[in-house]
Amino acid sequence: MTNQQDEEPSATSPFHDLDSFVDLPRAGALALSRDGSRLVLAAATLDSERTRYVSALWEVDPEGQRPARRLTRGDKPASSPVFTPSGDLLFVSARPRPGSSEELDAPALWVQPAGGGDARVLAELPGGVAAPLVSDSGTLLLASELLPSATGPEHDGELREARKKAKVTAILHEDTQVRLWDHDLGPAAPRLLVGELPEKSSPEGEEACELRDLTGHVGKALHEEGGWDLSPDGRTVVAAWIRPEAKGSQYLALTALDVATGERRTLVDDPAIEHGVPRISPDGTQVAVPVFTRFTPEDPGDCSLRLVPLAGGQVRDLTAGWDRWPGTPAWTPDGSALVLVADHEGRAPLWRVDATTGEVTRLTADDGAYSDPHVSPDGRWVYALRSALDSPPAPVRVPLDGEGPYQPLPGPAEALGRPATLPGTLTEVHATAEDGTPLRAWLSLPHDASAEHPAPLLLWIHGGPMASTNAWSWRWNQWLAVARGYAVLQPDPALSTGYGIDFIRRGWGQWGGKPFTDLMAITDETERRPDIDASRVGAMGGSFGGYMANWVAGHTDRFGAIVTHASLWTLEHAVRVSDYAYAFAKEFTPEIVEANSPHRFLDDIHTPMLVIHGDKDYRVPLGEALRLWADLRAKDATPDGESPHKFLYYPDENHWVLTPNHAKIWYETVFAFLSHHLLGRPWERPSLLG
Template sequence: MSTFDDLDAFVATRRCAGLALSPDGTRLVTTVSELSADGKKYGTSLWELDPGGERAPRRLTRSSTGESSATFTPDGDLLFTSRRADPTAEKPTEDRTALWLLPARGGEARPVADRPGGVSGFAVARDAGTLALVTPKPVEGEAAEQREARETAGVAARLHTQFPVRFWDHDLGPGRAHLQRCAPPESADPDPDAGYGEPEHIAPGADHRFGGSAISPDGRTVAVVAEVPDPADPASWRRRLELHTEEGRVVVGDEPGADHEAPTITPDGRWLLWVRERHPRPGRGMAHTLKARSLVDGSERDVLPEEAVQVRGVTGAPDGDVVYVVVDEAGHGPVLRVSITDGTVTRLTRSGAYTDVVAARDGSALYALRSGVDAPPTPVRLDPEAADQEVGGGVTALRGVTELDPLPGTLTEVHATAADGTALRSWLVLPGGASAASPAPLILWIHGGPLSSWNTWSWRWNPWLMAARGWAVLLPDPRLSTGYGQEFLDPATGAWGELPYTDLMTATEAAVARDDIDATRIAAMGGSFGGYMANWMAGHTDRFAAIVTHASIWHLDGFVGTTDASFHWRREWGDPLDERERYDAHSPHRHVRSIATPMLVIHGDKDYRVPISEGLRLWYDLQRSGVESQFLYFPDENHWVLQPGDAKLWYRTVWAFLDHHVLHRPWERPDLV
């Protein structure tokens, strides 16, 4: 059996995320996730990779709590975060995350920054080594004694005075993220345990929340994203960008109708770059602009103009006038080499999706993680200037930690044309052996987002596990998908039930027209936005033999009022009190009486992005309407269902449901449920 036939083996496969390159370019470090000994959770550790691609990967850290966020200091020491206990402490504790340092010259790791609330993020000045440290800050007036009294009394309740109260899968306390700047240890200090200096607090404002930062190479300038109340809506926030220098604070980007975020400062300290994200509204989608501000004279320019691309990552080059930008593009995620001064763009990679791009200081190479629908994240080396590189032709695969057997099928593309003439493209995963003589059953798999694309590998939503069982899987990018220009987003913004639905049906018919696809045995499934679309399709067509809907939106008004970021969706859909018609026209629940297709509903109780109320209401409406349906409920899972045992149960339940309703096999209830 291959890793795609054996679900246990697939779930146990090591995965890597993130890259850090040492100043001398000889060490490349990644964070590796792997299954714990008892198989109940994933643990993380840091591994060193060979930038030359010759040496085998080498594990650097090992603890029960795990390590992550690897970053090198200017001296080549390795910083990381961990909840591991300090063995030198009188009372070791693992109840909070601290910053640790693994010396380049050898020796054991030691904690170098520990705060009462823990460390939630950090950045290091490229040249000076100054530390920008993100820590939780207790609510004003709450002393340690009060926190202890709450614990003694068994009180977990909080009185909130501002929206929101939770995020993705965790509650928000009254404290807020706080930024500290700490001087590095003196380079001449002979004490190997010398730590960082006393922290200097950098606050974006008493009523503001911290949303990210970047630090200049000399450590003197910090770019801070501050989340500020939006005067247009008392329950909403927008992000503005501030520069904090020795001379004071300067607001760089702040305007109604847009967020200014994701700052980075070039290695020579001359440019600040950031993303301006235009807020959506009905009929006009979100749009990105990559902006730059000279830290020498204060001038500003648009590096990539609005409506050009969806920016996913920005990395400065040793040549201060060049940046490397990752964008979505037609089912791929290429790296672009962009001139800040004249806007010249060179596409460095032809295929695949890239993340975590890092540049060698001498300008000789780029390193990144490359993945695709048909390839898990793999460390690679790129030529920093050559155009349209492919694996084996400019892109050199390095020795990584992920080991998988050959894919159980092939990947191809399906093209179609929408009724309005818009070109549509999809990936199609074909199982081995699919042919005109033996056509494969088809699953239409709808991505989440909706501002997303089928352009990368997914460990949680993996079509190759389906292909190993004989299924073909269609992975379409309907309207609202990124990588196809602004005109692909605008018409469907605030109108999900229109063009995305007809695009999905058009793509499906183009796939089933192939002689290696069985048009009589097809199913549909999706999660989040994909779940919304699955619900919408259930009420508008009987083309599918079964539908699986995961973490899905059912009652549009109810969702917008209970999700963790209600203001975002209110911007796109309008006020449900004043624009009732739009909500009624696009809410799937209004079409429940038209549903005849068997449905599997899946939802986690810790999902705060699409609250469990959506799954419960959908399940109740299906049951009272007499629709053949099942409800797979995860009381301890969030939006994605991440625990290894739950993820395996997820797949086995989906397989059993599809086997029964599409392939007409006897129903076999999965073990453990």
Template sequence: MTTMVTGSRSFHDRLVAQPRPTGLALAPDGTRLILSVQALDEEGTRYASELWEVDPAGERDPRRVPGSRQGDSAPAFAADGTLLFLSDRESGESDEEPGPSLWSLTDGGEAERITHQPGGTTAFTAAARADALACTAALLPGAADLRTHAALLRRRRRAGVSAVLYEVTSGGEGGELGPAEPHTFVLGRDVPPVDAGGQGLEGAGDMALSPDGSLVAYTRAPTAAAPDTNTVVIADAATGVPRATFSRSGHQYYSPVFTADGTRLICERQQEETYDSEWQVTLVALDPASGEETDLLPDFDNWPWPGRAVCSPVPGDPTLWFTGDEQGHRPVFRRDPDGTVTRLTASGAYASLCVTPDGSTLYALRSTFDSSPQVVRLDAAKADQEPALLRTPGDLGPLPGTLTEVRTTADDGFPLRAWLVLPEGAAAERPAPLLVATHGGPQGSWSDWPWLWNPWPFAARGYAVLLPDPALSSGYGQRMQERGRGQYGGRPYQDVIELTDAALTRADLDPTRTALAGWSYGGYLANRTATRTDRFRALVSHAGLWNLESFQGATDMHAYFRKIFGDPRTRRERYDADSPHLDAARLTTPMLIVHGGQDSRVPESQSRELHHDLLRQQVPTGFLYFPDETHGVEAPNHLRLLYETVLGFLDHHVLGEEWRRPELL
């Protein structure tokens, strides 16, 4: 792991160099806790995953797992306690298609490759009490098995062919999807892999093995005829023959996990927003014997967008744990056998839950807006507790300010809230300039520590940062969804402005020096703001929607957005009401645009259109373009440039300082 030397470096340099904990795995006997960490490589130009061991008791410092190398990721344990992981480390075999393989690592640090799927393994899972594994790998069209797939890959490579014939969809976030499609394979030691079935293009990696290894569950993607509906398949692990299938029109299932006795499959079930209905997310139990589906959270109105369930490891005990957004936090919740739901944590955002073999203790990653992710230990039953912090790799050091909240009431009577980061020295006699930062989604929340659009580099430069959760944000009940449905640029925009007005009643904030910035849906709100008001001195739009009609036709989620906005050929009301490009003549505020050239979620043509309209209106503008980035910014030096460019743009237009072009641009 790269050693961090703070010295006189800017805060965003420290942030970029900070190791990033990403996932936890607990050994079956509860004695070993393995943490995956994204850290700078030796050249400092990309992040590479490493495996670290954390002391569950919190007494010893963390250590690199003996035998682990940069590039090892996705740790998990086999039933016998063997540490498993994915890695693209070389095996020494020639004429092999590149891609991550599944490896094991003994306590002595000796790595052994378990399996290599031609083109790479993207995900895997292990049975809790059997020597069985399942993994996700791709097959090219026309390939009946892995051997044929490998031969086709070699032929394409030798012919210099990278062409793809799309027949369902033309791309996916993070890059092109084709031509291969994910499949689930079940592996036994020294047994050829069984193809359990095609997972399709959505939900790759959504699979589970029953504890005894006899059943495998996976998801099949929506079809062109039903783009809002997927299918869960529960199949015989030895043969791949389906035992039961579950599908519900207008719903999709995610994150399957078997109960400890293997009798039920727990999944997230999601009903996406449509023109006439709001998002609905819950956890359900699927019974493969009876075909019955049970909603496990029928009366839970926090609208927490529950994450993957963690089931009790005790056979016969239906207790489970999950996380979900709530009022700017992401607590851990416990669901008891009688259906009672208890919030276990008082504050913070939790992820990557693990439970001990007796079901008494949880481990997790916890972050807040004033604390980067740390490994913590929790009592598995105690309500509203503060966790025990365990020693975690990396130390960002002190933050350049403090965190508080802003609350107000919208004009429709709904209570609103936002986080507010205050820089050091902000006071009535020295009020701070304010940056309003709008989150993506829109179904999401400012609840956990972000690496992209983190508020603290701005606080270090003297800006206060307001982080509002407007209509359509998660964690505020179903009413928050209802009041924003069909109003992409309406009620959410109004909520942001009302929270901004509430923040600016503070004497330590300067109402004459303000800016607004956003990413993804937040970028859309920045674009909408540009055509609604001139109250801000500067705006920043990162991967934002500008022309809703051209956007819905080009995004990788075109069917989803057409459900929300309507068919533009027959139902134009929402396009006409909420597409910022129709009001381009009202652009006056200086604007910085940021976009990645490989963005399939919000195609970069959206920002090019906006940039052309700003130039036509003779509005001061800049377009920070990253040809190789997708919907976010991932490369370390690109992230540095993002912060440097945005800070320089704000300093120039909000503070009146001279514009300084970043050295590498």
């Protein structure tokens, strides 16, 4: 493989300066108009005070000839773009109405007329608006959070006002799961609402869309992140439907709802499988949906793409013979095929799956990781976001016939004049595991790394654990480390996706087994390179990567410093109090938990550790960091209170660190810690930490 970026960057690339780095625009969701003439994406940039990111909508030329232009402005986000059949653009925002300076109480649905003029509110609900969809017939479907006893949006508003006046924030739970990632679940829950778009939209129009509650109070049945689709004729909604089961567990069935009556009928309900996001075919006869065989302590399960007849009938496993895990698909306009993304050997290509034969064809041969595919109405192109380890997400189009490379489309980064010029090069490293399994990793190197000037090495361990390091990351961006002279190794050890189910099985039920030995094997191989300084090596990871960083700390002294972020420490406690506890209970037996808990090896930790955690992290609760920190202090603190370890705590961040200034402090602290322990420089406390 050749290096992806050969040109020398300037000494002041965005990665040499954290203020410049956080200023880079961050592309998000795409929307393609029904005639294929307009392509819109959401992109986040800093607000006017440079303290948070705000998403705005940008129009991108589908032909790639014209520069991108910004459609929405202001310090309130605009997101979830979708086009109507007439070409109007819908989006979600809590920004002030035209002529007002007061922000809306909750995100509303806005419409930007195709003929021009100011955007206006089309639908406003007390519980906000999310995930809008529009059928070819003009039916509008969206989600909103309503309180349990609410009979509709108006009643929901009255109930909310009563709680507000009484200063009541209490939540009565009747389901096992009470939190998700960084927020409480309840008291409101998602419901689906439907309405008909106005027949004609004009710049002066003030018409609103009347909505009715389609699902009613169904409790915790709809996943708040939007696992549903609307048929082209607007008559049917298909949704992944949460089913409770014994011992507080749950799974996702597949349900169809009649838009006219709200009647529900089950398409597939099998406790042995879970359904992902469904997509209805252009002719409205079948549903394509990723299906996950549920894991057990003995087996990780598997994933395939299935076709479910909407009228009922035999379910067909379309990709049963394909040893990759398909993502949410997009149908081709004629319904003959589906386009999707699946991890593959450190990449995430676009694939075409024949809807009749199940034959799989790779559409992109490059090193990219693609997302959010949209097929053009003429069936010639797939529009998507493309990123890679050396490329931030950006809009592209790909020939659907697979004949030719992707074509970059000018996006917000080019329009704002903020290219992400890299301070180094990217290559691959290969090794062999203890059991003979081939291993691979990405290695990012400073431009001046050589036998005469070897670079200190950082091992970065990905989260998941069933994931792959194949895409650009704003949160864990290795180029910031490369700009400071480090080489960064990002492997895919056992449990990683994109290498087949047997590669996952190698590490299943033994997080501290082959995933650990794979990491050590690929690090050994990398340290043999003449451009790597094997005497100055650190390790770091977040989430599962943080767990593994803790495991590494207790099983080897080869690293000079370890950074552990959002990490599991006392495994028995972590999996019981996580927001994902119902699923962890199906993955771990008490014996697995005991054998793989890092806290058991505290006395073997001799490496300085930087512990990082956010209080709003409910996937790996803060108690894990508090226990780890207390254990490290009790073990290693001197009588005068000195310790080689440090604890960076965020009271208002979650499993990630999202706000710009907090991200800057994260990097400043990490690099100060690494510089002190790997490079022998004096410890320098980041100034904003006081």
